[in-house]
Amino acid sequence: MAITLRVNRQAHTVDCAPNTLLVDVLREKLRLTGTHVGCDTSQCGACTVHVDGRSVKSCTMLAVEAADAEITTIEGLASSADGSSGRSGLADGGNLHPMQAAFQECHGLQCGFCTPGMVMSATDLCRRNPKPTEHEVRHWLEGNLCRCTGYHNIVKAVLAGAEAMGGKAK
Amino acid sequence: MSAQGFGASVRRKEDRRFLLGKGQYTDDITLPHQSYAVFVRSPHAHANLGAIDAAKAKAVPGVLAVLTGADVAAAGLGGIPCGWAVKSKDGSSMVEPPHPALAQGAVRHVGDPVAMVIADSKTAARAAAALVDVDYQVQPVAASITAATAADAPLVWPDAKGNVCFDWHLGDPASTDAAFAKAKHVVEIELTNSRVAPNAMEPRAAIGHYDAANDHTTLYTTSQNPHLIRLLMGAFTLKVPEHKLRVVAPDVGGGFGSKIYHYAEELLVAWASRVVGRPVKWTSDRMEAFVSDAHGRDHISKAQLALDANGKFLGLRVATLANIGAYLSTFAPAIPTYLYATLLSGPYDFPAIYAEVKAIFTHTVAVDAYRGAGRPEATYLLERLVDKAARQLGIDRIELRRKNLIRTDQFPYQTQVALAYDIGNYQATLDMALASIDHAGYDKRKQATEAKGKLRGFGISTYIEACGIAPSALVGALGARAGLYEAATVRVHPTGSVSVFTGTHSHGQGHETTFAQIISEKLGVPVENVEVVHGDTDRIPFGMGTYGSRSAAVGGSAIVKAIDKIVEKGKKIAAHLLEASAADVEFVDGKYRVVGTDRAKAFGEVAFAAYVPHNYPIETVEPGLEENAFYDPKNFTFPGGTHLVEVEVDPETGVVEIAEVAIADDVGVVINPMIVDGQAHGGLAQGIGQALLEEAVYDADGQLVNGSYLNYVMPRAADLPFFKVGNHVTACTHNPLGIKGVGETGAIGVPPAVINAVIDALAPLGVTDISMPATPEKVWRAIQAAKKGA
Ligand code: FES
Ligand code: FES
Numbered sequence: 001m002a003i004t005l006r007v008n009r010q011a012h013t014v015d016c017a018p019n020t021l022l023v024d025v026l027r028e029k030l031r032l033t034g035t036h037v038g039c040d041t042s043q044c045g046a047c048t049v050h051v052d053g054r055s056v057k058s059c060t061m062l063a064v065e066a067a068d069a070e071i072t073t074i075e076g077l078a079s080s081a082d083g084s085s086g087r088s089g090l091a092d093g094g095n096l097h098p099m100q101a102a103f104q105e106c107h108g109l110q111c112g113f114c115t116p117g118m119v120m121s122a123t124d125l126c127r128r129n130p131k132p133t134e135h136e137v138r139h140w141l142e143g144n145l146c147r148c149t150g151y152h153n154i155v156k157a158v159l160a161g162a163e164a165m166g167g168k169a170k
Numbered sequence: 171m172s173a174q175g176f177g178a179s180v181r182r183k184e185d186r187r188f189l190l191g192k193g194q195y196t197d198d199i200t201l202p203h204q205s206y207a208v209f210v211r212s213p214h215a216h217a218n219l220g221a222i223d224a225a226k227a228k229a230v231p232g233v234l235a236v237l238t239g240a241d242v243a244a245a246g247l248g249g250i251p252c253g254w255a256v257k258s259k260d261g262s263s264m265v266e267p268p269h270p271a272l273a274q275g276a277v278r279h280v281g282d283p284v285a286m287v288i289a290d291s292k293t294a295a296r297a298a299a300a301l302v303d304v305d306y307q308v309q310p311v312a313a314s315i316t317a318a319t320a321a322d323a324p325l326v327w328p329d330a331k332g333n334v335c336f337d338w339h340l341g342d343p344a345s346t347d348a349a350f351a352k353a354k355h356v357v358e359i360e361l362t363n364s365r366v367a368p369n370a371m372e373p374r375a376a377i378g379h380y381d382a383a384n385d386h387t388t389l390y391t392t393s394q395n396p397h398l399i400r401l402l403m404g405a406f407t408l409k410v411p412e413h414k415l416r417v418v419a420p421d422v423g424g425g426f427g428s429k430i431y432h433y434a435e436e437l438l439v440a441w442a443s444r445v446v447g448r449p450v451k452w453t454s455d456r457m458e459a460f461v462s463d464a465h466g467r468d469h470i471s472k473a474q475l476a477l478d479a480n481g482k483f484l485g486l487r488v489a490t491l492a493n494i495g496a497y498l499s500t501f502a503p504a505i506p507t508y509l510y511a512t513l514l515s516g517p518y519d520f521p522a523i524y525a526e527v528k529a530i531f532t533h534t535v536a537v538d539a540y541r542g543a544g545r546p547e548a549t550y551l552l553e554r555l556v557d558k559a560a561r562q563l564g565i566d567r568i569e570l571r572r573k574n575l576i577r578t579d580q581f582p583y584q585t586q587v588a589l590a591y592d593i594g595n596y597q598a599t600l601d602m603a604l605a606s607i608d609h610a611g612y613d614k615r616k617q618a619t620e621a622k623g624k625l626r627g628f629g630i631s632t633y634i635e636a637c638g639i640a641p642s643a644l645v646g647a648l649g650a651r652a653g654l655y656e657a658a659t660v661r662v663h664p665t666g667s668v669s670v671f672t673g674t675h676s677h678g679q680g681h682e683t684t685f686a687q688i689i690s691e692k693l694g695v696p697v698e699n700v701e702v703v704h705g706d707t708d709r710i711p712f713g714m715g716t717y718g719s720r721s722a723a724v725g726g727s728a729i730v731k732a733i734d735k736i737v738e739k740g741k742k743i744a745a746h747l748l749e750a751s752a753a754d755v756e757f758v759d760g761k762y763r764v765v766g767t768d769r770a771k772a773f774g775e776v777a778f779a780a781y782v783p784h785n786y787p788i789e790t791v792e793p794g795l796e797e798n799a800f801y802d803p804k805n806f807t808f809p810g811g812t813h814l815v816e817v818e819v820d821p822e823t824g825v826v827e828i829a830e831v832a833i834a835d836d837v838g839v840v841i842n843p844m845i846v847d848g849q850a851h852g853g854l855a856q857g858i859g860q861a862l863l864e865e866a867v868y869d870a871d872g873q874l875v876n877g878s879y880l881n882y883v884m885p886r887a888a889d890l891p892f893f894k895v896g897n898h899v900t901a902c903t904h905n906p907l908g909i910k911g912v913g914e915t916g917a918i919g920v921p922p923a924v925i926n927a928v929i930d931a932l933a934p935l936g937v938t939d940i941s942m943p944a945t946p947e948k949v950w951r952a953i954q955a956a957k958k959g960a
Contacts, residue, residue: 017293033198034191036423038371039456043879046371074191100189104181107844110852111678112188113371113423119189138887145879147371147424148678150855150916151887153848 003067007032008076014063022066023047023058026073034074034116038145045144048117049073050080055124057143074116077123082165098164099123099157108157110148118144122158123165130167134159175691179844183697184682193421196375196390201449204377205234207439208295209452210285210302211461212277215313215533215872216324219275219284220305227287227301232294234446236302237286237438239274247271247441248407250434252498255649256336256507256529264336264529267327269497271407271434277306278326278496279535280872281461286438288446311533313872315470315491318532326496326531335494335529336503340511341587346524349485353476357559363547364865364942365468365493367877368540369884370677372423373454374463378439382447386414389440393419394429394675395715398652400707402432402500408440412707415440419705422677426856427539428463429677430717431500435462460877465866466540468493469506469547475555476522481565483574485522488514488551494529495536501717502538503529508648509544509636509718515585516552517596517634517810518574523586533872539717541856541917545635550942553631553922557929561938567926571600571632582903589636591808592903599834599898600632603812606894607832615816615829625819625934626829629927633919634810637911638723642802655802656720657712658728660689660736662795664781666774667699673713674725675704678852679913680845681721687841688726688907692733693773694760711798719911722841723807723902730906731799739795740776746787747771747779807902807910811835813854813919817927821935824950826862826928832894833919838902838910846912850895853916859885860917861924865943932956 004013007030014029026032026049035058038046047059050072072080078097096104099119109115118141125132125140132140137158138151146154174180187193224236250269257263268274273284285302289295310324317323318333326333350356377390387410393399396417404412422429435452442450454462469492476485492506511525556574560567575596576583583591612628619626639645642653659671668689676682686700703709716725737757744762745752754765763770779786780795816830831854840846863883867875876882901908921942928944929937936956940948 027198028200031200032191033195034193036195036372037197038373038423039879041456041879044371044456074189078190096186096189103189104185107179107182107848109185109188110680110848111370111372111424112184112193112421113195115188116191134892138890141887145371145884145886147369147426147856147884148852149848150851150853150893151885151890152851152893155887155892 007071020063022061022063025063032073045117048120055121099161102161103157106153106157108154114146126162126165174697182683195421196392197453204449206292206295207452208287208299209283210299212282215311216309217306223303227298230298232290233298234288239272242272251406253500253651254504256503258337265330311872313533313868318530333531337528339526341524343524345522346485349522350476354479355477357475359555360472363467363469366864367866368426368428370424373459375453376436376439377451378443379449380443388416390418394425397713407437416708425677426541457878464499464536464538488525490527492529499536499538505544512587512589513548519576542914546918549633550922557926593900599811602834603814607814625931627817627927627931629815629923631813631923635918636806637719638807639718640806656725656728657800658732659798660732662777666777669701671703671710674721675716684841719913723909723911727905728801732797735797742791743776744771804904809837809910813923815923815927819931824946834896835915837912839908847895849912850916857917857920861921
């Protein structure tokens, strides 16, 4: 079947089976390979994207379910509404989203595989809760696994990113 | 030398592409006309293979081929080789069973690949794989060390009597017996080092592409060491000369050891591409990864410590059984031997040590190096034993360690287990860690914990490890079937920018930044003008890859050697330009200068002259500015330090919470403190994971009972605190950078500190032992048992 998806502010019509997962359409049909697959049980969060601004594990959603929604992937984050504002004061704030810039500044990534999911999830947190505490960040990231960083610098990055996005951390 | 040189926390160059979703991992690559492979894997731990009926599978639309062990044999593909041969005590060779890429005759662990289905689409390949009908004749199973060493245990391999792969030893039994004979105290311990699954977040993947017109194969693979894979495939499995095989390891999403090895799937996609005439891609599912990636650890050990009346260590005896799985993975035999028993002296002055290690075949997936690889097992044993000795003798745990740590005036220190430590300062890291955790304030924190109705425990581990393995001649004598040097090319371009080609591979370590910092430090070139190339056998002359925390210590040293050659050649060019003698020219702050004058040429000017040799000593100096170097390490490097942990235990639920982690490491000279700290953080998380949460559990039938993320529990952000990380540097004495290595320290040092802290918390209740992982259930049961016993 043909479905039309709005991804990163562009409409794409793709042909796929009704049971195709959103992540597979993003990766295989649209070649948006920044969204990763780390598991087969919806546990790792590497596949996290925004659907109508909310973080969603794209391996848990059928592509058809997303047909009427606005989807943002890691590739589109910097040009989203609160994207590269240049007001972050962080390295490269000019063309990374403030949360992306905070991850670089705080060394919140190593192999980079969990990173798109972490950044998408963290951005959603900070839009809902502009001044998260360390405790809130750690619990919000419950759905995202990282095997490289021990989360130490990811948590620091999210706190810095929150501040850069406009909230002042508690 | 430069602001971006050693000691600068330069932000990582590689981050941009990862943060923008533009990393290129193997599964992100799509080749034209690509087909997809799915493997049929054994659901049984041990079975003889009858007929394989693929008729129904082949009838699925889109299926291109169904290949089995018979096809692998007919094609003449070689078995998956083992890269390290260990000899038993009696001089006999280890049992080295055949390891066909697809099972032939029998399957020996759940996940053993039986058939490979290749189709137009992943969906078709999956559907067809489910239709391959395999006649499994189920056989008896030995899925643990205990089961495999029982009398009348089923044999994994007929040649391996008692399932013993090798029965090896190290150290001097006679002097150790003598030490025990004169001991005032003997302390004994029996423990297991739990089996864990590495779980890099990127599952393994491989794409084979055979180009028939040029008779050339390209393999994209999730590997920590593409040249090693080319070496093994070229010589042993695919059997093609190097120039007909290109191995690319693009961005790789973590390895932790599990992506060192040559896996059957790499060979199979490369070969299958020839069979079907199209590129063949395979990407592991996570559940598939659990039963096909090599696991780590899995030891059962008994040890005895001999002490004199004052608590001075006299001797150590260790007997270890190491699960090696059903097949020998690439480095498997080296892990419980040369990377384990050689570390049993720890940071301590031991006059006598004797260790015996038996490697045991079981009906489980292979066990090989996982972050730390042998050193965590040695550290865990030693640090649990030292803590037990302190309790038994009534000596403070810190004091007992202080009494026995090798003193700074004892370096170089020859251990009784072959290794010779060049340098360290274990007292300094101990003091630093104690200050960092505010050990003096511990009692106050304990009171606060107790006021909440919980128990608090303090745990310590003083550890040593060995990295940057090690002179090729030595490891060759010990059974390694490869050299362990590293290669580098440094290419200075006409405008003075630099490309570095390294045989190591970065899969999270940040080489694109740290290696650029080496160039910046030595040549004064800004990191923005340095490109670091890795992961492609067509672009990099040679290399051995990344494991054992070797990249900076060995790979970085190779880069330095190449830089030195560049500097020397540049001197001759500069001397010509400056009309001086080369002997009078020095290279300082990125400039060639006539000593004692202000006459100088910038590095860029010299580089330009090398490529535009109009005014040039062409008779004596070749144009161009590019050098290769190979560096063979002179010794292992020996990072060490102290890891301290405080835990809070809820006696009602058994839940252990990590309250404080403070470590002080000595990893030698630090290039980029931000990256070094990050490596420590990651290692700590994996070490805490093993201590509290993780264990790969096989049942008696050889089924992996927790082979998915639903039930294999890894640390999440809320399970961990911020870590206090410190470094005290003593520079390695035998490599040009003074670097020791940082990749594994966290995973090595911290597990015994966690368990020692848990035991400390529970000691007032009468608990004396708890095994990894200290899950709430296990802790709760230990408390109940102690209560009953009391
Ligand atoms: S791939 Fe979606 S949660 Fe793991
Ligand atoms: S950075 Fe590697 S998994 Fe998070």
